[in-house]
Amino acid sequence: MxxxxxxxxxxxxxxxxxxxxxxxxxxxxxxxxxxxxxxxxxxxxxxxxxxxxxxxxxxxxxxxxxxxxxxxxxxxxxxxxxxxxxxxxxxxxxxxxxxxxxxxxxxxxxxxxxxxxxxxxxxxxxxxxxxxxxxxxxxxxxxxxSEAVWLQHTKKPREYSTALSTRVARAVSNIAVPDPEGINAIDPCCGIGTVLVEALSMGIDMDGRDINPLVVDGSRENIEHFGLKGKVTLGPISEVTDNYDVAVIDMPYNLYTHATPEDQLSILKHARRFAKKVVVITIETMDDMVKEAGFTIIDRCETQKGYFTREILVCE
Incomplete structure (x- = not known):
């Protein structure tokens, strides 16, 4: 044959x-x-x-x-x-x-x-x-x-000035989950759900979570606005009990939720506990912290928004 x-x-x-x-x-x-x-x-x-x-x-x-x-x-x-x-x-x-x-x-x-x-x-x-x-x-x-599906998501009912652009969020979702078949993912610091919307619109099974009740509401509203279905839970990353194949973590850094180095390390250590692979988005270099949390950086890139640069780290 x-x-x-x-x-x-x-x-x-x-x-x-x-x-x-x-x-x-x-x-x-x-x-x-x-x-x-x-x-x-x-x-x-x-x-x-x-x-x-x-x-x-x-x-x-x-x-x-x-x-x-x-x-x-x-x-x-x-x-x-x-x-x-x-x-x-x-x-x-x-x-x-x-x-x-x-x-x-x-x-x-x-x-x-x-x-x-x-x-x-x-x-x-x-x-x-x-x-x-x-x-x-x-x-x-x-x-x-190709159809620019992500363009339809640029105007959301709830917006956040420091959120990722839809283009970056879509690319990050693909970097995290290139093949969605049988993969379960989580965004445990999901903010208003920019990554969640892109992931869910591509058929990626991704849960959301955030410690801030206002952004959890905003995230749910944004998901519903685009006719998508996804679970967004209120609570800290320390309370995640399920295991996931991959986590996307956009490190909190705005005026109200800037994570201290201790917070950042704690987030990474918790992610290590429940995810095999993590894609970290950060405006600060945190290679040493990623290693301290038990991850190895296997790939990386940079992306610019306005005057500052974000690093995107693929960690296993």
Whole structure:
């Protein structure tokens, strides 16, 4: 019996210079590797709309060393009464002078579309095919454009000036739980639930908890506002009795809830007790404290908001 070949996926990325470190940590969490080329080929299937940085996903049907090889294979496609469109991704890892510019991409789309048996429709096609170049190879397959789901969460009924942005919160959720299947997570200092909303909207099983009754109410309201379901408990981290696969801890640091070093160490020690893996978000360097709590930092990145930098530490 021959082993079935795993499907291949091409992902294209877009991010700002300030987001590079965060995006690369999310890439490593998803795929075990990162690249500055803004395009990744992997056997791992990710919903393109999960990441705030992924732009497109192509599920590969055909590949070849040259365009003609693709044309020869694509001839087999019969669309029946369905319409189609072909998109050649403008993102690839070719550097000047090897880059493929706009007009050449349109010509290639037409050359491929011409040999597909069916009716092309550039405005409202029933199916979209995508093309991309990675390395020296050409790829063709089912195309999926990412939807910026997180954008819908930027305006919440309850807001907090020091809360993470929705983009960062979404990336942090992915870094903490790249594959939600069978994973239970907790945000034990959840504030108004920025991470919770992103996690729950992606099907991640995450509980919330906070010591502040006002923000617990705010967190519940925010979750309900977006039609999500999640449990948010009032109480200190010391009262967590369940075990979790992963915890996300955005260290409290605003005017009213700034945690002292003793508080921070206590939070980390409690997290060690009930979670196998912890993603810590901090505006202060706390490598020594993380080690003292019994964790090892296995990966990290930085992200900026205004004038200060946050560190994101992946600890096991």
């Amino acid at each position: 021959t082993e079935q070949k795993k499907p291949t996926y091409i992902y294209t990325y877009a991010y700002s210079k300030e987001e590079r470190s965060l995006c690369h940590l999310e890439m490593r969490s998803f795929f075990g590797k990162a690249t500055d080329d803004n395009i990744i080929k992997s056997n791992i299937k990710i919903d393109a709309s999960r990441s705030p940085f992924i732009r497109e996903r192509i599920e590969v049907m055909y590949e070849g060393a040259a365009l003609q090889e693709l044309i020869d294979q694509v001839k087999d496609i019969k669309m029946g009464d369905q319409t189609f469109k072909v998109i050649f991704s403008k993102i690839n890892d070719r550097k000047a002078p090897e880059t493929i510019e706009y007009q050449e991409r349109r010509d290639i789309e037409r050359a491929i579309g011409w040999v597909i048996e069916g009716e092309a429709d550039v405005h409202q096609p029933d199916h979209i095919f995508g093309m991309a170049i990675v390395g020296e190879r050409w790829y063709f397959g089912h195309y999926l454009k």
